Amino acid sequence: MSSSLGKLRAAILIVSETATRDPTTDKGIPALKEVFARVAGDKWDVVETKIVPDQKQAISDAVKTWTDDSVDDGYVNLVLTSGGTGFTQKDVTPEAMAPLIHKHAPGLVHAMLAASLRVTPFAMMARPVAGVRNKSLIITLPGSPKGAKENLEAILPQLAHACQQAAGADSRTLHVGGTRKLEQDAGLKSLSTPQDTSVHQHHHHSHSQGHGHSHGQGGHTGPRAHTKPEDRPMSNDPAAGPTKRYRDSPYPMLAVDDALRLIAEQTPEPTVMRVPVNDKLVGCVLAEVIRAREAVPAFRASIVDGYAIVVGAAQTAPSKKGIFPVTGVSHAQAGEASELKTGEVARITTGAPLPLGATAVVMVEDTVLRSMTDDGKEEKEIEILTDAIESGENVREVGSDVKQGEIIMREGDGVTAVGGELGLLASVGTKEVLAYRRPIVGVLSTGDEIVPHDRPEGLRLGEVRDTNRPTLLTGIRGSGFEAVDFGIVSDKPGALETALRNALRQVDVLVTTGGVSMGELDLLKPTIERQLGGTIHFGRVSMKPGKPTTFATIPVKPNDASDREKGVVFSLPGNPASAVVTYHLFVLPALQKMAGFAAPRGLPRVKVVLGQDVKCDGKRAEYHRVVVVAREDGLLYASSTGFQRSSRIGSFKGANALLCLPAQDKWLKKGDKAEALLMGRIISEL
Template structure:
């Protein structure tokens, strides 16, 4: 295989093949077509998914969104017909950044040469990041013929998408490009595009006969793939299926979100995948250390204790053979728990010693003061002269803490990944062994921004004018971030004007690692965050809708920012949360916090989870799982959850007293009192309610 081979990934969309891969033959057909191109292509990954839009989109995003070893060409096969389950074109259209109508036209033209039914075909082609994405029919024959219709031009398209220098790529003109692609004969006569002898019908239409919801593929070139409800797009097919273009005005905005609806679990997977890795720094062992996570093992620099020390108040002695210490002994010195030199101790002499003090040289044991009697004092009556010892059968090493008996120099005292707390003994442990600096993961800095012309500072004097809303989100989210241990910078309020929002975000991206915004993420003409991130800042929106209540329009993106010191571009994280207060705080804890944890090296990521018992009946949302604000308390029967009341996303009072989010499924019937559910704990469990 040539070193310059372009990388290909093949996605088979079939519920049947997902259960039994042996039923699929399209993958082999496509691999055969690519293998005939003299080493120009290399199939590096293949995957089979059922006819489910979210799984189709998730796999394509995994291939197209990664920074390293990107895929040049992504081919899907299946799900392109007219049946209820055929939704591959809709799923792919929502992901494409730049449509490629020319490739679609070439496939349709080649198919129409074979059968008029090709007019029912629904191919999609375009660019996502640096990957060309093309949907093909599910049948091996149709997939092969559609791919052959465009294959000769795809190397050029892939090189363009990969940001190869365009001037160098087009040097020599169109004739050179056609010759390199094999689209010209030796005499220089151009072949008729789409007239290659292998081009045939890309039969992507579905017939009612033999159709079933198992995604079965037939060999006569017709696709019988099935899926579920389609995404609705109201902008023209030639428009960029990203966010709305504010320059087009409200009449041209989409009436349906172009972003696929992801589950919470899928959204968390994308956050984990695209949150930048933690940065390693050197931190001093001082009061600023708690909350940081160690980036490497820590070894003791010194023995603890660093000397032989007494563990009692008493008398250091030199134990004679046999261990008989009964008798009266002169007190020749005193050893306190303070630095100082002590003279060597001889047999028959004793030294008064305090707890923690070093043993005099030569001492082999310590006799407790309780095992002695004072016999005589010095002339001034201030010191002991002689002490009678009552102990017999004394052994060496009694009442002594040997050097390094607690911690030996070089021993690992803390491990990589451990979080330094302020309530445990980690700080004291580091201090005890002489460690002054440690390698840790840097805590990311967060910036919080509110958006909207209607938003006014929460502390602005005077009454509100019609339409004005006090900014509760910014101060709430900043306090939540600081409570979790992160520095939060106030980015103020940005107006609903593209230039103003772009300037605010650019300035913020130079100051912080994470930006959290609220408002401006729905489908209104003034909802500008997604367009600004994608179109003005060159960012990538990894998801723009989540199947949850509250928080459906939550958006997660990364924006490349050039570092002045190195000149390299590093990704910065942007979370655009809904403007309703309850939605904002719920999505902060559910999505932003795990991302902050990951960037700070904290594991496990996100809120701790516990099983709780419902104290009363809870009504469920019919269509979406809900994260219900509640109060969890510890009672005689365990952890019990009580709702904070009405859960409308704009209801600020639903946050009062809440210390958890109950993970409630969707459903038509309420969950009854006594049911146990998972709770994500936002704060301490209460014990004062019982």
């Protein structure tokens, strides 16, 4: 039944036509092995793996080889198949498995479907099979490595007990100590407790210490968090009621720098796409080195309006001066230039190609007209008034601006609307480039008390106009990113879960405001953790304004063809000033990283001179709204916008910077220098 190390034996069967032809394309076996090692490595050995095509006989033969006692050292305890469980005509794994099953296990099927349905409603299209053959447990998993991992994570802690029972172990011996002992041995935390006053306390402990296994459906079926449970305490459980809610936040208070480090670690790396060289490229960061396909200019061109002439090094100075016949015209348009001979000149316009043989251009200002053609429409002869013209004068040589093959832009360079990068790329014939995809950002406000800011009716008691959403949408677009408006979402748990799930299928980053404090209706954190299987990386920051700021990642299945596996969520405080400050401080650097910025630092930092005394907070870093001006002495001066309460959006009127005040119990005096984050243009008083 087990190996020499006392571990249970598992086998993995991949059902895939593609992987059968090229095993190197398979990602299922390493993904499932990783789950065994991470979740229950002390209990399992993966002793057999195989890849077969989507054929019932091939699938059936492989499974029977492992379950019918013909493997070295005996049968395997667990057979996992991955693939072939969908609705296409070639999906035949359930049909191959069903005749092999002696005892069906509908509970395992239900647990896997429940776990998948928490990620996507399309999980209802799966057709899993689970049951016992002889002394082996057989389970079919989805073909997607991500889906297979999610399903296995949901049930693996219970499988050791199931396999021991299937192998014939004495049931009474296995159940000594009761269900709670089984859960403890499996590393599970029960949601059921005796009916006493400790029920809610036990429930909170279950979530904080067993975060990887405790997301509904008996506490054992949700997506598993890939972080240390002891470092990720869970939020209030809304089901516990207000009398059992926390009186102090379970989340540690992080310093701003620590929060920024976590954001940098958990924010996904940028993805690359091919972009045409047009206005869609503006705002993007290049993901490759660009070399010039063509020289600029591609021909010898005049840089002035005048006359092309032939000037040789052997010619004497007086030969450049005198009266010359005008034998041709060269305009700045496509065409063929005639050959120019010594003693002739050709009228030429700025940017036009030099005639063959021409070596210099004399400016029209250095000439006079001496005669015209008989019809008076053309110049016949002109006089050059100077003998100082040298070979190559007023001529742009081929490649003098950009040489063919020369590096014109590098990976990490940005394409701005005013910097000329688009023109440079276009000038050398670049048609498309590899660039980092800019993340798409969703914004929603939460709360039953929130009403649209432009609703014509007056406010009823308790209602608040939604200022955060339009403010954040404007800020995100002003930062150069696409923003999607998801409106206002109710505080009701089901509505919030649905809104978050739908939004994360459409965007890379979701910014929410409100619902992150300690109230019984502050549901963002519990919804992220309990309903969506997300990981909250921090839930409080030692700063003002913005202490309840929350940063999380949630497993997703996007609507588009991208392969991203997690969505990023910033849940910002509901107070307007807090939302704006925390967007600039935390969200913007994450967006810059995902967009491929070489140094995603958020807002630029400058040194400013204080225009008045400012009191620091002894416990928390503060971001004070100020107006920064440039004066004649070359220094930048900062003046406070006044009262700084976090609910006071008026403190941002005219503000173009955030003064960074350290967590120190002291005053900064007028004339002292401090650091500020620039949100807008510096006002000049020069």
